Amino acid sequence: MPKDGIGASTKRREDLRFLTGNGKYTDDINLRGQAFVHFLRSDVAHGRINGIDTTVAADMPGVLRIFTAADFESAGGLPCGWQVTDKHGQPMQEPKHPILAEGKVRHVGDPIAAVVAETAEQARDAAEAIEVDIEELPAVIDMKAALAEGAPKVHDELTSNLCYDWGFVEENKAAVDEAFDKAAHVVSLELVNNRLVANPMEPRVAVGDYDPWGDQSTLYTTSQNPHVIRLLMGAFVLNIPEHKLRVVAPDVGGGFGSKIYHYAEEAFCTFAARALKRPVKWTCSRSEAFISDAQGRDHRTKMELALDADHNFTAIRTETYANMGAYLSTFAPSIPTWLHGTLMAGNYRTPLIYVNVKAVFTNTVPVDAYRGAGRPEATYQLERIIDKAARDLGVDPIALRRQNFIKPDQYPYQTPVAVVYDTGNYDATMDKLLEITDHAGFAARAAESANRGKLRGFGVASYIEACGIAPSNLVGQLGARAGLYESATIRVNATGSISVYTGSHSHGQGHETTFAQVVADMIGVDASTIEIHHGDTSNSPMGMGTYGSRSLAVGGSAIVRATNKVVDKAKKIAAHLLECAPEDIELKDGKFSVAGTDKSVDWSGVTLAAYVPHNYPLEDLEPGLEETAFYDPSNFTYPAGAYGCEVEIDPETGKVDIVGFAAADDFGNVVNPMIVEGQVHGGLAQGIGQALMENCVFDDSGQLLSGSFMDYAMPRADDFPGFKVDHSCNTPCTHNPLGVKGCGEAGAIGSPPAVVNAVIDALHRAGHTHVSHIDMPLTPSRVWAAMQK
Amino acid sequence: MGKVTMTVNGRQMTAEAEGRTLLSTWLREGLGLTGTHVGCDTSQCGACVVHVDGQPVKSCTALAMDLDGAEVRTIEGMANADGSLSAIQQAFQDHHGLQCGFCTPGMVMAAAALLKENPKPTEAEVRHYLEGNICRCTGYHNIVKAVLAASGQDVSGLGIAAE
Incomplete structure (x- = not known):
């Protein structure tokens, strides 16, 4: 293995530009002749637009043009990428999502008009007029009020505010009900999965450009998947064919899901640049992001678990209300259904499961995937109800989990919710967790806390997620309007350096480093001779982008496949140069040799021959050394693990301090352990943030009460201790070439129930046994109030 | 509109400013120093921290016109004279203290100010000092580790470092 190959904690190469101020984010792009747009947004949650008077504003200094919905009659609405079919076999209700509000505004922040002016300040000033x-x-x-008889309708043209009523698996419902009737024990919980705001630190930005020479449009945007934006915006909104449209997502400052979707501002800037023949730039403020970025979670669930007399799980039944907000964001319908219901088996052998989800339109900001997306909601329900069951039955919550775990000899494991787990070992990660949390020392620590008047508690959660999204034929059957493969081009240059083009997009994940490690390892050259290019539809083949912890499992697999093609061809060239059969050529450490001889040619000797083909089998082989591959996964990957949280509660105030948090994950093989640890740390902070402090709140009239970093509690450095993370219990994925599973979302999936379980544990140990549940976020006032009852 | 002159990263620089022009805008738009980032509009996130006359300042909170004649250091002026990373920058790379890089300039500037004030901070002191800088990617673990490492303290018990 070369020094920076698979398994090495290679330093990130992208850090050099980020640490010196040389990153190139979308807001750093300024084009000659650029104008600026400011969006006038609705300040009411629901209203009829009777008129828009732009007369005064249009005469303000610097104003170039003011756009309203009337200017977009030729354009389509923002498309939804997933059609869910309801339990009666009917398609979901799918309202139009216009670029600028048509006739009605449906949430605070809905854009009504857009002012383009010479400067950003002039645009803002005019919008006010x-x-x-x-x-x-x-x-x-x-x-629930939105579904009541006679409720005001968010979309007048729909029959109600119900987007769909989904049952999964509908055919199993009667059997599930029967299992509940026969159960020795039934445990139930009502749960709120609080609405969150993704809040990547870089707010969204879009710069539209139009070049009449060649009739070319270019959009620079803060996206996790520029090719998807090109497809959606070009084909469905603006009617610009792909070859006339380039989408570039340069350095992107975090996404966490919120930068997957095609947003109105992207279409607007592209459209306005064509209309004005000038570049048009939009930079979102944080306040604007709170009312225009798609938000996350927001489920209300009734969860039921049935157990037999021996405490084996026999059935699960859930009823969830999932908030869609005012419009369907790009992948919104799939989150509470196919990314949620299919994970309801968790790590357990529950034979019968029925999941019901009612997706509801409300006059709030649209909701879509946020780190984990559906899987955190499923995990939270399961891991909370198992803890409650253990408490009700008077058994150890860890033992109850272990008793019901799917065991290592049961793979492949067909769950009752469609997916087939390929591999795993949940006892191993639980064992590791208990070791790294020093579970044996908990009693002593609890006694020490009690001496200081504090309540200490410990909670665990197991999780599983479906990552490496996703087999295209499967998701097509489930309503996806896209394929979910990934692509890669490996362009070997004449002197041997390698340019890799990937459809994955890095916005913090470190692909430029890890993908280079993979190629370096396969060929045996130094990673510094490999460059990873991403984020530009003009230079990489069709790509589906980065979300769902898919980049290494799917994008990395495409890179492996393309590299294999390159190596196959390079071996043929080497065989010609060494006058032997290609089958006799071995590639090791960047050198091709003839097996069993001392004859060899190095990597650059072969690459040069490919581009200067003087001594080359031209009749059999094309010159050049460049290959493209697409990889479509045959299954999801199933990262899993066990998380443990130790809390200390101040009984005077209800304040919860996280005093220890540990994660034992099974991510399969690991390419860069340092980066994997970092991904888990970040996920944990978001999950613990959800559990303890983050909450997106609208008042009864639809005004956003948590609309800035002064109101929405973002986790800060002094909110956490250091984390203990371990990924040594590996069961490699069985169906992708790297054996990898994905690590990006795990932290945010496994941590919320661990935190809540720890708090409930602390309260019970202190005698507050009436507290069976507290809804997230577990703020001091909620915990204190629960203790008073 | 008027001209404002400051010494930025050791060089005298002049650019136009309106009365409402923020220092962050003046640096980014006026001078093209786009290393300083703006992540919020309520002076909460700290992505825009620069040093003004040696003190860490959220540049989205300062008006450029108020700072005529000031000495400013930004992330672009943090590397060593030979272009290599300074000790604090190097520690962020060695300990994976950044992911998307957006909060990083402010985080590095705040951390540098901390170490000037308190050369051997405890972990709790680092966490408390960085409370005004929000990072959404790292969970702070590796940022704290990088700052402790830059101060010369042993961080080997805090997880994996780069090879």
Whole structure:
């Protein structure tokens, strides 16, 4: 293995530019002649637009043009990429999502008009001078109220605010109900999975450009998947064919899901640049991000678990209300269904499962995937109800989990919710967790806390997720309107250096380092001779981008496949140069040799021959050394693990301190352990943030109460201790060439129930046995109030 | 509009500013120093921290016009004279103290200010000092580790470092 090959904690090469101020984020792009747009957004949650008077604004200094919905009659709405079919076999209700509001505004932040001016300040000043006559309508904010008879409708053209009522697996419902009727024990919980705001540190930015020479449009945007934006915006919104449209996502400052989707501002800037023949730039403020970025979670669930007399799980039944917000964001319908219901088996052998999800339109900001996306909600329900079951039955929560774990000899394991787990070992990660948390020393630590008047508790959670999204034929059957493969091109240059083009997109994950490690390892050359290119539709083949912990499992597999093609061809060239059969050529440490002889040619000798083919088998082989591969996974990957949280509660205030947090993960093989650790740390912070502090709140009229970093509690450095993370219990994925599973979301999936379980444990140990549950976030006031009852 | 002159990273620089122009805007748009980032509009996130006359300042909170004649250091001026990374920058790379890189300039500037004030901070002191800088990627673990390492303290018990 070369020094920076697979398994090495190679330093990240991208850090050099980020640490010196040389990163190139979208807001750092300024084009000659650029104009600026400011969006006038609705300040009411629901209203009829009776008129928009732009007369005064249009005469303001620097104003180039003011756009309203009337300017977009030729454009389509923002498309939804996934059609869910309801339990009666009917398609979901799918309202139009216009670029600028048509006739009605449906959430605070809905864009009504857009002012393009010479400077950003002039655009903002003029937007303030636009007079909008809005007749405010009653808003629906609460999901159950939105489904009540006679509730105001978010979309007048729909029959109700119900997007779909989904049952999974509908055919199993009667059997599940029967299992509940026969159960020795039934445990139930009502749970809220709080709405979150992704808040990547870089707010969204879009710069549209149009070049009449060649009729070319270019969009620079903060996206996790530029090819997907090109496809959606070009084909469905603006009717620009792919060969006339380039989408570039340069350095992107975090995404966590919120930068997957095609947003109105992207289409607007591209459209306005064509209309004005000038580049048009939009830079989102943080306040604007809170009301225009798609948000996450927001489920209300009734969860039930049935057990037999021996405490084996016999059935699970759930009923979830999932908030879609006012419009369907790009992948919104798939999150509470196919990314949630299919994970409801968790790590356990529960034979019968029925999941019901009602997706609801409300007058709130749209909701879509946020780190984990559906899987954290499933994990939270399972891991909370198992803890409650253990408490109700008077058994150890860890033992109850172990008793019901799928065991290592049961793989491949067909769950009752469609997916087939290929590999895993949940006892191993649980054992490792208990070791690294020093579980044996907990009693002493709890006694020490008690001496200081504090309540100490310990909670665990197991999790499994479906990553490496996803087999295209399968997701097609489930309603996806896209394939979910990935592509790679390996371009070997004449002197032997290698340019890799990937459809994955790095916005913090370190692909430029890890993907180079993979190629370096396969060929045996130094990683510094390999460059990873991503984020530009003009230079890489069709790509599906980065989300769902898919980049290494799917994008990395495409790179492996393309590299194998390159090596196969290079061996043929080497065989010609060494006058032997290609089958006799071995590649090791960047050198081709004839097996059993001392004859060899090095990597650059072969690459040069490919481009200077003087001594070359031209009749059999094309010159050049460049290969493209697409990889479509045959299954999801199933990272899993066990998380443990230790808390200390101040009984005077209800404040919860995380005093220890450990994660034992099975990610399969690991390419760069340092980066994997970092991914887990970040996920943990987001998951613990959800459990303890983050909460997106709308009041009854639909005003966002948590609309800035002063109101929405982002986790900060002094909110956590250091984390203990371990990924040594590996069961490699059986169906991708690297044996990798994905690590990006695990931290955010496994941690919320571990935190809540720890808090409930601390309260019970202190005698507050009436507290069976507290909804997230577990703020001091909620914990204190629960203790008073 | 008027001209504002400051010494930025050791060089005298002049650019136009309106009365409402923030220092962050003046640096980014006026001078093209885009290493300083803006992550919020309520002075909470700290991505825009620069040093003004030796003190860490959230540059989205300062008006450029107020700072005529000031001495400013930004992330672009943090590397050693030979272009190599300074000790604090190197520690961030060695300990994977950054992911997307967006909060990094402010984080490095804040950390440098901390170490100037308190050359051997405890972990708790680092966490408390960085409370005004939000990172969404790292969970802070490796940032704290990098700052402790840059101060010359042993961080070998805090997880994997680069090889």
